[in-house]
Amino acid sequence: MxxxxxxxxxxxxxxxxxYAYLVFYFVLSGCVFAYTTLFAMSADVSAYFSLMQLVLTVLLPLLTMKLLSEERRQKTEQVWLTAPVPVTHVVLGKFLAAYVLFGTSLVLSSLSFLILTRYAEVKIAVLFGNLLAMLLLGGVFLAVGLFVSALTENQLAAAVGTVGILLGFLALSFVSQLVNVYWLRFILDGLSVYTRFRNFTQGVFDVMAMVYYLSLSGLFLFLTVRVYDRRRYL
Amino acid sequence: MIEVKHLTKRYGHFLALEDVSFQIGEGEIVGLLGPNGAGKSTVMNILTGCLSASEGEVRVAGVDVREHPTEAKKSVGYLPEQPPLYPDMTVGEYLRFVYDLKQVDLPREPHLKEICELVKLGDVEHRLIGHLSKGYRQRVGIAAALIGDPKLVIFDEPTVGLDPKQIIEVRHLLRTLAKRHTVLLSTHILAEAKAVCQRVLILNHGQLIADEATDALARKVEENTHFQYSIIGPEKDVVKLLRGVSGVKDVISTGERDGEAWVYALSGVAGQDCRKAVYYALAKQGYPIIAAGAVGADLESIFIRLVDNATSKQ
Known part of the structure; x- marks a missing residue:
């Protein structure tokens, strides 16, 4: 691993x-920070993180798109498929690499709020709650991205597919509010990863949501490993 | 070292391997031969744990590949047809990566140095893999397969795409490796199997149609009895003379000229080598042989014969 x-x-x-990811990330997060705090004359942490969800929806697939698809296309996956390591370790290793890059960039960009504390009152607890939730939500995005990357040989297809699925999740959170059928709403709510973020932006530390994010990441990582198991037994 | 019993592999309805059984002992160097699509790569992928068999049992170094894949993979070094190299890494970085990936116990730097010397990687350690020639990439792939000193090394078409000098070097290397490892290599070039292997397994349409020592195959070549001679001298006299030589079954003049000489096709009696007698008979009469060779006596023709027989039996 x-x-x-x-x-x-x-x-x-x-x-x-x-480099592309870091440049886009810091430019966009800078814009979001300026837009939600400096221009809005506000020290509201949550507005920043709410918008950052959308930024990450588009940017995180950049980190995962080639992790497995490119290995399949170039046939380099043979090196670890034939090495005495379980595929689970490989998938976790790749996930963690993407996660470290994402996590570092997120933490660094959140430091902007520390500068803001000199000029306004920033709710540090809310900042940490949001940051933690975003770190967990990012994990879900990366796990979905890794799963899609395992399904194709084409990096671009992996990126577009991942953005598609993540936007699908976003759409679900809107749709579920319109549905009156109980069981359908239950299922849709189960898949609406964005809805669960709302509690954090309101300053509520939602343990259930955290467990949910962790389980969903775990589920997609498990599915990624299953893609390889299935190919072995094809 | 390898035990394969009743191995069958299906891809949907397509039968890629059908009831293949063989054994390879420690220290053997064995060639896996067959036309393209015969199932060679499937066998290798199953041995290396990349694919799972539909039926049958595969053991590598006594370990069941299906039940304990991780354990079995520890004894195997594999070089696929296309070496799995990351072009953005340098040779040294890649080899250290593979070393870490395989979780090798041997001391790292001396072990890697020894392998690099063995495969003659020279001073390319700091060069990017993406900038290396095909021959060097192949060597890096072989080096990676040897990391961890696996008991069994498997090479899939190791000389494809190399130039003749590199082919000779790789073959030499394979023979050197056989002193320390059990080697299984796939190829569709028979001369390669002949040059390197002690034994060959021939696959066709997913079935094992031959499992023979290379010597035995070579003997079949020697038993071949068709020759072509270019001889200077009157055409009719030469034919008449040759027909009288013991061991010669038939001679015809092909009607082709080879400079001053006529070209003759000669077939001998099976089990009797007539070539010496032919030489003396012609020499005695003062008819010089300016060229001679066996016809259809190469491994290729035996291979085609075997494959044809197997196909017609089906």
């Missing part, structure tokens, strides 16, 4: 992807 993790983290910086 450690070998794969190191390799992938390193690969982000030997290919343009890592």
């Amino acid at each position: 450690k070998a794969i993790f190191k390799r992938e983290l390193y690969a982000y910086f030997t290919t343009p992807i890592g």
